[in-house]
Amino acid sequence: MLIFPAIDIINGEAVRLYKGDYDKKTVFSQDPLSIAKKFYDCGAKWVHLVDLDGAKSGDTPNFETVCKIKKESGLLCEIGGGIRTLKTVDAYINAGLDRVILGTAAVKDEEFLKRSIDKYGDKIAVGIDIKDGAVAIKGWTELSEYSLWDFLEKMTKIGVSTVICTDISKDGAMSGTNREMYREISKNYDMNITASGGVSTLDDIAALKKMSLYGAIVGKAYYTGDIDLKRAIEVAK
DSSP states (O other), X not given: OEEXXXXXXXXXXXXXXXXXXXEEEEEEESOHXXXXXXXXXXXXXXXXXXXXXXXXXXXXXXXXXXXXXXXXHXXXXXXXXXXXXXXXXXXXXXXXXXXXXESHHHHHXXXXXXXXHHHHGGGEEEEEEEETTEEEETTTTEEEEEEHHHHHHHHHHHTOOEEEEEEGGGTTTOSOOOHHHHHHHHHHOOSEEEEESOOOSHHHHHHHHHTTOSEEEEOHHHHHTSSOHHHHHHHHO
């Protein structure tokens, strides 16, 4: 299992939100690149980047920050947040990003999702953010008509190979991850599944690894010191 340490970006700064609430923001660094370099030094292969400004606005206000991390960190990079047109996907892929994550657009624009997969294959992932059993969109500010399970069925039929599944109620809460949800997903779907939200202990990581998940995202627990990234990577191997 891969560990994806995360950097969430607002106004060029590395931040964390509490349960997706933009009004409950903690700034951890004004230099996200320096954090990415620390990830690299700990043995990480990937970094999970989210443009939180873009997630709300649908554009790419932190594009330069993201590209700088890709060019200078030595890490493979996946990026999500506000990617709703093929032009934006092209821009990130052409800038060297290794994977682009579609969230709101995967829910609202099936044709765009299909075109992206046709063009870039497994460089496209879908972020599935769950709130009260439904798939949330637009920076977690709205609920779609899809349940988690309905949406997973749809993604399977379209040919999506990688999904990043977040339980919003766990995100940033340091209360442990939703193991039962990931157990059910991994049992029923043959996809690369990355767990996100509430991964706050090495025990969480060990439990997710036993499910043979593709990856786990470590966010707030790294910044608070609750998870040692080097040890997490070892546990996940």
